[in-house]
Amino acid sequence: MSAIQIIVGSMLGGTEYVAEACEETLIELNYKVDIHLKPDLNNVINNTFPTNNEQNIDSDLVKKPIWILCTSTHGAGDYPDNIKQFVSDLTHCEQDLSTVSFLTIGIGDSSYDTFCKAAVDISKLLISMGCKELSTIKTFDMSEDIDPEDLVQQWIRTNIDLLSI
Numbered sequence: 001m002s003a004i005q006i007i008v009g010s011m012l013g014g015t016e017y018v019a020e021a022c023e024e025t026l027i028e029l030n031y032k033v034d035i036h037l038k039p040d041l042n043n044v045i046n047n048t049f050p051t052n053n054e055q056n057i058d059s060d061l062v063k064k065p066i067w068i069l070c071t072s073t074h075g076a077g078d079y080p081d082n083i084k085q086f087v088s089d090l091t092h093c094e095q096d097l098s099t100v101s102f103l104t105i106g107i108g109d110s111s112y113d114t115f116c117k118a119a120v121d122i123s124k125l126l127i128s129m130g131c132k133e134l135s136t137i138k139t140f141d142m143s144e145d146i147d148p149e150d151l152v153q154q155w156i157r158t159n160i161d162l163l164s165i
């Protein structure tokens, strides 16, 4: 079974709770998960493509890496500060990431014209790098969705087949 890398963009902490709710559900469903609250591209890549010694007999880890991007949007459609360096490093990354499949979960507020733009932008960036999007972006609207942690857990359970790649 693949180890899933959850990469979190959060300014005020709300999206961290949503990401941790995802992590909790995935672990309940027997997935191996690494969560990155302060994402560092080298760490994410090292966990995604472990060397033989680090593989702990899980060959799928190398063949079918999955990333879940879970990010809010701040400013006028900007990335949260904690994920800006990750995105910049990704933009300049020379490693082949085309074997990475990903899902994006966007947290935003529909009163902004730039609703969940950071999530949209990071998805586009990953697609431009050859990564495979497993589903269209799942968004949560903080002006309507009262309990996004509960909703994301329901969504993961309902859509778990997406991760069976």
Ligand SMILES: Cc1cc2nc3c(=O)[nH]c(=O)nc-3n(C[C@H](O)[C@H](O)[C@H](O)COP(=O)(O)O)c2cc1C
Residues within 6 Å of the ligand: 009, 010, 011, 012, 013, 014, 015, 016, 072, 073, 074, 075, 076, 077, 078, 080, 107, 108, 109, 110, 112, 113, 114, 115, 116, 117, 142
């Ligand atoms: C200053 C500020 C700017 C924001 N800009 C956007 C935006 O452009 N688009 C959007 O969808 N949401 C925007 N939001 C809403 C946040 O994404 C939302 O409150 C989210 O829950 C914050 O998550 P976090 O606690 O993980 O940072 C903004 C919120 C603040 C406080």
